[in-house]
Amino acid sequence: MQSVSDRLRKLDTASLSDAMWKQNAMDSAIKPIRPGIKMVGQALTVRTVPSDFMTVIASLDYVRPGHVLVIDASRITESAVMGELVCYEASRLGAVGIVLDGALRDAAAIRNSGFPVFARAITPRCGSCDVMGEIQVPINCGGVSVKPDDWIVGDDDGVVVVPHERLDLILRICESVEDMEERIKKGERIKQVFGLDSYFQERARIAEETRSGKRLPIT
Secondary structure (H helix, E strand, O other): OOOHHHHHHOOOHHHHHHHOOOOOEOOOOOEEOOOOOOEEEEEEEEEOOOOEOHHHHHHHHHOOOOEEEEEEOOOOOOOEOOOHHHHHHHHHOOOOEEEEEEEEOOHHHHHHHOOOEEEEEEOOOEOEOOOOOEEOOOEEEOOEEEOOOOEEEEEOOEEEEEOHHHHHHHHHHHHHHHHHHHHHHOOOOHHHHOOOHHHHHHHHHHHHHHHOOOOOOOO
């Protein structure tokens, strides 16, 4: 029997977003530091206060194999709350990726490491160590609510959050859509697989009635 992680790894973020009716996809500004990598794991949530990197370091004590650190850094892009050393240690502890709604530094080293990291911005400027935030609490990252242990999936298109309480339903929907997409790749027509023939026929009828004056144009 396949694990949840294996099942999610076969799905892309676009399909998962569709299965959740376009909800739970993070802000498009949060992109992979290195294209071409896939990330699947469960959320270890971190909420920093403005420019605070100490909370990120403290969160490493909570890392377990399969975790994705999801960091709400308040979208601040002018000071970094993490860099390559956080990535190296997180990876050694078993983390499978990091998502940061804020800025990081050491981008070249992180990119070369191959460790999956998604972030809003890159800056050389370091953050501060004056105050501390919270760990393993509900947060907002990239405009999406994230709870500890929600499933996080990232690829070249961005990052989506799969709430753990809806996981089974979303997986079933997504895998069904993937089966339909495979039929299209094998030669079936898109509109037939998705049952769009009647939709196009209705649109053509409305257009003809509008042209003939039987229907007022939609404004």
